Amino acid sequence: MEIIMTTKIDLASMNIKQKLIENFGFGESEDKFDGNIVYRKNNILILTTNQEMIYYDHLDKEIEKQLNIKPELIIFASRHSSKQKLPALTTHVTGNWGEAMYGGKDNSLAIAQPSAMKLALMKMSELNDLGWTVCYEATHHGPSEVDVPSLFIEIGSSEEEWVNDRAGEILAETIMHVIKNYQKTNFKVAIGIGGGHYAPKQTKVALNSDIAFSHIVPKYAHPVSKDMLLKAIERTAEKVEAIYVDWKGSKGETRQLAKSLAEELGLEFIRD
Numbered sequence: 311m312e313i314i315m316t317t318k319i320d321l322a323s324m325n326i327k328q329k330l331i332e333n334f335g336f337g338e339s340e341d342k343f344d345g346n347i348v349y350r351k352n353n354i355l356i357l358t359t360n361q362e363m364i365y366y367d368h369l370d371k372e373i374e375k376q377l378n379i380k381p382e383l384i385i386f387a388s389r390h391s392s393k394q395k396l397p398a399l400t401t402h403v404t405g406n407w408g409e410a411m412y413g414g415k416d417n418s419l420a421i422a423q424p425s426a427m428k429l430a431l432m433k434m435s436e437l438n439d440l441g442w443t444v445c446y447e448a449t450h451h452g453p454s455e456v457d458v459p460s461l462f463i464e465i466g467s468s469e470e471e472w473v474n475d476r477a478g479e480i481l482a483e484t485i486m487h488v489i490k491n492y493q494k495t496n497f498k499v500a501i502g503i504g505g506g507h508y509a510p511k512q513t514k515v516a517l518n519s520d521i522a523f524s525h526i527v528p529k530y531a532h533p534v535s536k537d538m539l540l541k542a543i544e545r546t547a548e549k550v551e552a553i554y555v556d557w558k559g560s561k562g563e564t565r566q567l568a569k570s571l572a573e574e575l576g577l578e579f580i581r582d
Contacts, residue, residue: 312489313373313381314356317363318346322389322465322472327356329475329482330387343376354489355379363388364404364413367455381458383423383492385485390447390466398466399438399480400508401430402447403524405454405545407531407538413452417538419525419545422449423459424499426492428522430463433484435517440476446502446509446516448528449542459547463488495522499548500580501539502526503568504556511556511582521580524550532561539571552578 314330316323327349330336336349336356346358357373359366363386366372373381390400405419414420427446435444447464463485465477502512502523507530512523525542527534543550553572555565565581572579 313384325478326387329478364452367453384460386462390464392467395468397442399434414454418454422524424522424524425495437480445513448526497522500552500554504560532564554580
């Protein structure tokens with residue numbers, strides 16, 4: 311059972327939800343989640359909460375409690391905010407490399423589904439007739455305490471974009487594409503290290519090769535500990551085969567740690 315998670319207090323989330331219902335045949339079910347009607351199409355559910363999704367730790371357990379189902383994948387349909395108000399379509403997994411500033415726990419990572427994020431990136435890029443930026447974001451914010459694979463797919467970065475009908479359509483189509491195909495892929499999975507928050511090199515690599523990124527550690531989170539890199543590998547739903555380092559976009563201590571860890575674990579080491 312795949313879950314599309316939305317929230318009433320997020321304009322982009324409600325935009326995407328509306329396009330999913332209008333364009334993909336979701337119908338009302340008899341179930342409710344957090345007091346809101348559950349929409350269903352086959353084994354895909356659209357759930358709606360009344361709170362900020364980044365603070366919804368243990369969402370998987372709450373879904374089991376309220377609906378008596380165990381999710382296989384949770385896709386959060388969300389807004390992205392930035393001071394620069396960059397029009398963007400983004401995807402990322404959640405977690406905190408250090409202190410939890412916006413949901414989740416300190417030094418805690420959600421479970422990444424790299425194939426789903428890569429498919430989202432590729433589909434958003436294919437459908438992007440808006441001229442907006444399409445990119446990964448580095449791993450950041452909550453919820454981090456989710457024990458089934460999950461990802462955020464977002465419209466950024468201001469109210470003008472959040473309510474854009476075409477952006478809602480693109481993300482609705484992207485979400486359905488991901489759910490249909492994420493279990494059929496055979497990508498090379500890598501942990502990403504270095505670069506800025508919008509992971510430009512990782513985005514370029516993913517769009518032009520068979521590499522799918524799991525957790526991405528941006529430069530502003532360096533230095534990162536060996537324990538956290540091991541946790542990033544452990545908290546990946548697919549087998550990690552490589553560690554990729556944006557060499558110029560990484561601090562020396564972290565890139566050397568990444569290189570030695572790749573050697574220790576027998577993983578491919580890729581630097582750019």
